[in-house]
Amino acid sequence: MESIDFAKYEELTKKSYIKHLGRVTKIVGLTIESLGPNVNMGEVCRIISEDTSLFAEVVGFRDNRILLMPLGELTGIGLGSVVEALGHALQVSVSDGLLGRIVDGLGKPIDNNEPFYTKEL
Structure with missing residues (x-):
């Protein structure tokens, strides 16, 4: 079997x-x-x-x-x-792509630059 x-x-x-x-x-x-x-x-x-x-x-x-x-x-x-x-x-994803970026309280970019890729913690 x-x-x-x-x-x-x-x-x-x-x-x-x-x-x-x-x-x-x-x-x-x-x-x-x-x-x-x-x-x-x-x-x-x-x-x-x-x-x-x-x-x-x-x-x-x-x-x-x-x-x-x-x-x-x-x-x-x-x-x-x-x-x-x-x-x-509430969970916020982070990565090195976040360095120097401007994000809102939920981690969404608000600086009109390209999206960034993150890992969820």
Whole structure:
């Protein structure tokens, strides 16, 4: 009988193929409130509407709701927008190509030069 090499399938067990979703229920100033998904403090979520999407960080909880702080402009986000849990905190990729460059808070270049290639840490 032939043995099965499970090592090549190990990476599949590390990924989640289920999306954890919620909905925006309230927006006051720069605070977004959502019903679901199940997240932890500091986790990053993607908020998706018909026209746009943006990242937001979980900054608190109130009355079984999640409080999110957007990491970008709120234009186009509204009540009922989908909130998708990404399952990790904010990550920024780095490399030597970053030296001398001007980037925003998410590590995206804003100096109108060529894109740079990075490794995720």
